[in-house]
Amino acid sequence: MTDLLDWAPPDGVEVLRVWLAPLAECRTERPAGAVLPFIMVRRTGGGDDGLTDTGRYQVSVFDETEVKAMAFSATVHRRVRLLAGRFAGPQAVALPGGDVHADDLRTIESFRPEPYGAEPTVYRVRAVYEAHLRLSAA
Numbered sequence: 001m002t003d004l005l006d007w008a009p010p011d012g013v014e015v016l017r018v019w020l021a022p023l024a025e026c027r028t029e030r031p032a033g034a035v036l037p038f039i040m041v042r043r044t045g046g047g048d049d050g051l052t053d054t055g056r057y058q059v060s061v062f063d064e065t066e067v068k069a070m071a072f073s074a075t076v077h078r079r080v081r082l083l084a085g086r087f088a089g090p091q092a093v094a095l096p097g098g099d100v101h102a103d104d105l106r107t108i109e110s111f112r113p114e115p116y117g118a119e120p121t122v123y124r125v126r127a128v129y130e131a132h133l134r135l136s137a138a
Contacts, residue, residue: 008097009048009049009050009051009052009053009133009134009135010053010095010097010100010133010134010135011053011095012043012046012053012055012057012131012133013028013041013042013043013055013057014095015093015095015100015131015133016041016057016059016080016083016131017041018093018094018095019079019080019083019093020039020041020059020076020079020080022079023037023039023072023075023076023079024037024038024039024072025038025039026038026039026040026041027039027040027041028040028041028042030060030062030118032118032119033119034062036062036063036064036068036122037061037062037063037068037069037072038061038062038063039059039060039061039062039076040059040060040062041057041058041059041060042057042058042060043055043056043057043058044056044057044058044128046130051134051135052103052132052133052134053131053132053133053134054130054131054132054133055130055131055133056108056128056129056130057128057129057130057131058126058127058128059076059080059126059127059128059129060114060124060125060126061073061076061111061124061125061126062116062122062123062124063122063123064121064122064123065123066113066123066125068123069113069123069124069125070111070113070125073111073125073127074111076111076127077107077110077111077127080105080107080127080129081105081107083102083105083131084102084104084105085101085102092136097135098135098136099135099136100133100134100135100136101133101134101136102131102132102133103132103133103134104130104131104132105129105130105131105132106129106130106131107127107128107129108127108128108129108130109126109127109128110127111125111126111127112125112126112127113125114126
């Protein structure tokens with residue numbers, strides 16, 4: 001048998017997907033024709049130190065007009081910032097491997113409109129966050 005660590009840093013994309021799911025469907029890609037509003041989360045960079053995942057995540061919000069997408073993005077941003085725990089106390093995201101906390105969370109790029117050519121009647125706005133995520137000590 002091969003020796004392995006008993007733990008791994010949390011999957012930041014999964015953490016954000018679970019955290020944002022109460023707002024709208026949230027996946028790593030948006031299928032054509034998906035119900036709006038819709039949230040997409042993708043990792044764009046970062047690493048880990050064996051305990052904490054330090055990743056950069058692009059969060060895209062889709063809606064039927066740019067005005068609606070920008071308005072919904074404000075709600076999504078407030079939810080993401082709540083995860084940081086700085087404003088409302090510690091928050092935890094329950095995953096099968098255990099609860100995950102954000103030790104730090106920064107907005108790298110605020111939400112802004114971005115072209116989305118896949119469907120001409122769908123509008124996208126996106127932001128980039130850096131999150132330091134770790135499993136809670138058992």
